[in-house]
Amino acid sequence: MLSNRQENILKFIVEEYIKSAKPISSHQICDKLECSSATIRNEMVYLEELKLLEKNHFASGRIPSEKGYKYYVENLMQPKDMTGEDMLKLQTIFHNNTLDLNDTIKRSIEIVSEITNYTTVVLGSGAKDNRLKKVEVVPLEDNKILTMVITDKGFVEHKNLFLPKNVSTEEVKKTVDLINKLVVGTPLDEISEKLEYSVKPIIGKYVRQHELIYNTFYDAFSEITNKESDVHFVGRSNFLKQPEFSDIEKIKEIFSKFEDANCIREIAEDKNGINVYVGSDSELSDEVSVVKTHYNIDGEEGTIAIIGPKRMEYDRVVSLLDYIKSNIGGDHEEE
Amino acid sequence: MLSNRQENILKFIVEEYIKSAKPISSHQICDKLECSSATIRNEMVYLEELKLLEKNHFASGRIPSEKGYKYYVENLMQPKDMTGEDMLKLQTIFHNNTLDLNDTIKRSIEIVSEITNYTTVVLGSGAKDNRLKKVEVVPLEDNKILTMVITDKGFVEHKNLFLPKNVSTEEVKKTVDLINKLVVGTPLDEISEKLEYSVKPIIGKYVRQHELIYNTFYDAFSEITNKESDVHFVGRSNFLKQPEFSDIEKIKEIFSKFEDANCIREIAEDKNGINVYVGSDSELSDEVSVVKTHYNIDGEEGTIAIIGPKRMEYDRVVSLLDYIKSNIGGDHEEE
DNA sequence: CTTTAGCACTTCCATTATATGACTGCTAAA
DNA sequence: TTTAGCAGTCATATAATGGAAGTGCTAAAG
Numbered sequence: 001m002l003s004n005r006q007e008n009i010l011k012f013i014v015e016e017y018i019k020s021a022k023p024i025s026s027h028q029i030c031d032k033l034e035c036s037s038a039t040i041r042n043e044m045v046y047l048e049e050l051k052l053l054e055k056n057h058f059a060s061g062r063i064p065s066e067k068g069y070k071y072y073v074e075n076l077m078q079p080k081d082m083t084g085e086d087m088l089k090l091q092t093i094f095h096n097n098t099l100d101l102n103d104t105i106k107r108s109i110e111i112v113s114e115i116t117n118y119t120t121v122v123l124g125s126g127a128k129d130n131r132l133k134k135v136e137v138v139p140l141e142d143n144k145i146l147t148m149v150i151t152d153k154g155f156v157e158h159k160n161l162f163l164p165k166n167v168s169t170e171e172v173k174k175t176v177d178l179i180n181k182l183v184v185g186t187p188l189d190e191i192s193e194k195l196e197y198s199v200k201p202i203i204g205k206y207v208r209q210h211e212l213i214y215n216t217f218y219d220a221f222s223e224i225t226n227k228e229s230d231v232h233f234v235g236r237s238n239f240l241k242q243p244e245f246s247d248i249e250k251i252k253e254i255f256s257k258f259e260d261a262n263c264i265r266e267i268a269e270d271k272n273g274i275n276v277y278v279g280s281d282s283e284l285s286d287e288v289s290v291v292k293t294h295y296n297i298d299g300e301e302g303t304i305a306i307i308g309p310k311r312m313e314y315d316r317v318v319s320l321l322d323y324i325k326s327n328i329g330g331d332h333e334e335e
Numbered sequence: 336m337l338s339n340r341q342e343n344i345l346k347f348i349v350e351e352y353i354k355s356a357k358p359i360s361s362h363q364i365c366d367k368l369e370c371s372s373a374t375i376r377n378e379m380v381y382l383e384e385l386k387l388l389e390k391n392h393f394a395s396g397r398i399p400s401e402k403g404y405k406y407y408v409e410n411l412m413q414p415k416d417m418t419g420e421d422m423l424k425l426q427t428i429f430h431n432n433t434l435d436l437n438d439t440i441k442r443s444i445e446i447v448s449e450i451t452n453y454t455t456v457v458l459g460s461g462a463k464d465n466r467l468k469k470v471e472v473v474p475l476e477d478n479k480i481l482t483m484v485i486t487d488k489g490f491v492e493h494k495n496l497f498l499p500k501n502v503s504t505e506e507v508k509k510t511v512d513l514i515n516k517l518v519v520g521t522p523l524d525e526i527s528e529k530l531e532y533s534v535k536p537i538i539g540k541y542v543r544q545h546e547l548i549y550n551t552f553y554d555a556f557s558e559i560t561n562k563e564s565d566v567h568f569v570g571r572s573n574f575l576k577q578p579e580f581s582d583i584e585k586i587k588e589i590f591s592k593f594e595d596a597n598c599i600r601e602i603a604e605d606k607n608g609i610n611v612y613v614g615s616d617s618e619l620s621d622e623v624s625v626v627k628t629h630y631n632i633d634g635e636e637g638t639i640a641i642i643g644p645k646r647m648e649y650d651r652v653v654s655l656l657d658y659i660k661s662n663i664g665g666d667h668e669e670e
Numbered sequence: 671c672t673t674t675a676g677c678a679c680t681t682c683c684a685t686t687a688t689a690t691g692a693c694t695g696c697t698a699a700a
Numbered sequence: 701t702t703t704a705g706c707a708g709t710c711a712t713a714t715a716a717t718g719g720a721a722g723t724g725c726t727a728a729a730g
Binding site: 671674675688689692694 | 701702703704705706707708709710711712713714715716717718719720721722723724725726727728729730
């Protein structure tokens with residue numbers, strides 16, 4: 001258990017280091033807390049024994065360790081009031097009624113990325129658990145047709161297909177009718193299976209060239225349902241602005257993680273509320289922290305995450321995320 | 336006019352520098368061309384006077400200048416045979432019949448980025464010149480409806496709308512019918528105008544709550560048509576692998592250009608064939624080169640670009656792009 | 671028992687000096 | 701026209717130096 005003074009020292013060091021990115025000396029602290037630098041030094045030795053603080057070298061000031069950041073986030077951090085400026089910028093998004101949920105979220109994290117200089121991500125949940133609402137085809141010029149798969153949650157996936165020359169649009173329409181009659185309401189991830197045992201056996205009765213058409217649709221479906229959930233990244237290059245990433249090797253490490261979308265998807269499983277993952281807990285790199293939250297608005301779900309250096313303004317980021325979350329929820333109910 | 340030997344020297348320097356990223360000395364050259372280093376040095380002085388070569392400092396070897404690269408690309412470069420390995424990787428994409436044009440292109444530039452370690456981009460032309468094929472609404476649960484705008488080229492844009500409580504789906508459908516009757520066939524960029532003078536005046540006769548519904552659609556349309564053409568970037572972080580970008584400031588410059596999608600869009604206007612833009616001609620940065628080409632397959636058009644350091648394997652990149660271009664053209668006609 | 675002043679000690683960092691290696695430019699001879 | 705050879709220039713790596721920053725420890729004071 002830490003004494004009050006020890007907590008104050010830790011809090012000061014974390015917050016000051018977040019601002020300056022430079023190790024904090026005992027002298028800097030004794031100006032704030034009313035005691036001498038020697039006293040502070042004694043306390044710092046204790047905090048270092050608890051692995052809450054670290055030194056770069058023998059005679060450097062202290063910096064927070066990963067454990068120190070965590071202690072700060074869990075015990076010392078106070079919710080930060082948002083500045084009017086930040087609020088104003090976000091409100092122009094929330095009050096724009098022409099935006100749907102996805103766009104609102106995307107725009108707002110763009111703002112967040114811009115004002116904080118961190119990297120932000122939205123991770124749609126994709127359409128895996130959606131159910132098929134309908135399939136539709138629209139004939140375009142020549143032998144080109146547009147195929148659309150529409151889900152109950154309003155997710156649309158489309159694909160332009162080129163019909164083999166000996167297949168008429170009529171035949172395709174019959175297939176589509178059959179699919180709509182038999183498969184609508186099925187969750188997307190069971191579609192392939194259902195096509196195979198409920199459509200395939202009877203399609204031959206109604207449609208000529210059924211093999212070709214069936215295969216085309218089967219392929220289109222499996223491609224659509226395998227489609228990875230969409231990842232919307234903003235402000236990756238903000239990492240370049242952080243002094244602790246002036247080393248090109250660290251940048252490489254982070255960016256290669258970013259290019260691998262799976263890695264981002266892994267950070268999605270989540271508890272309720274807003275969660276902070278410091279350093280190694282982030283699953284991305286020991287050098288970064290992730291603040292994230294899950295949303296579920298009328299069945300559309302996803303994850304919003306803010307990624308920055310461990311030396312991140314946790315209080316500000318948490319309150320921004322909180323603000324966004326409370327605003328996207330009630331968007332359409334206001335009117 | 337350069338002598339044969341001078342051209343050989345320039346060619347050797349460019350190609351060797353592309354491989355090694357290190358200034359080329361006269362000694363390296365005289366092993367290849369059969370003469371002494373002193374002779375080479377004399378020639379190099381001449382090439383430097385013509386601004387085809389540069390030095391980093393007094394006693395360094397030579398590196399190609401921007402003008403030198405251009406001379407190389409226009410006069411000295413020979414088409415490079417593709418390696419079997421590169422071809423094989425691309426063919427797995429081209430022979431996959433379930434992919435439509437966009438996906439084929441995206442996948443193939445992903446391959447290119449991977450095998451070359453350069454950055455690649457596809458720039459769809461968007462749907463600006465497309466004509467409206469139809470508008471469709473699908474009622475989802477509660478007061479949520481899915482609105483889709485479909486164009487004659489198979490471009491689909493969709494948006495989830497929340498209906499105000501006092502508006503029924505029937506009313507919306509009437510509006511959609513009206514739009515389909517009156518506006519179909521109009522180029523997307525003229526839609527707003529046409530809505531205003533041909534739909535708005537009469538909608539009041541058929542639809543109750545017409546103001547609300549009309550405005551909702553009007554907004555949705557203008558948002559959809561203003562939507563920027565899609566930009567698909569791959570392998571941005573490949574720049575980090577290039578030794579000339581070990582300086583974080585240069586990386587910042589490039590990456591900030593990449594974040595600004597407009598900047599990419601500017602590189603789109605194009606002559607026929609495959610074009611090489613070295614350094615300042617690239618419009619991105621003096622430090623990079625862009626190799627790009629425009630495609631137009633059955634009305635779907637766009638630009639493919641490969642972005643790398645000036646010290647780029649021009650011959651290889653050109654042949655890759657050539658190969659892709661000749662393969663995406665005839666994709667669906669093979670069957 | 672806690673706090674403080676003071677000093678010795680450690681490490682970093684920027685500066686300077688030095689040596690080395692890599693090339694070129696030039697001159698004079700082939 | 702080509703070549704050999706040498707002096708001159710610059711980058712790079714390494715080592716030496718002096719200071720600045722900040723700690724740990726000790727002993728005295730509160």
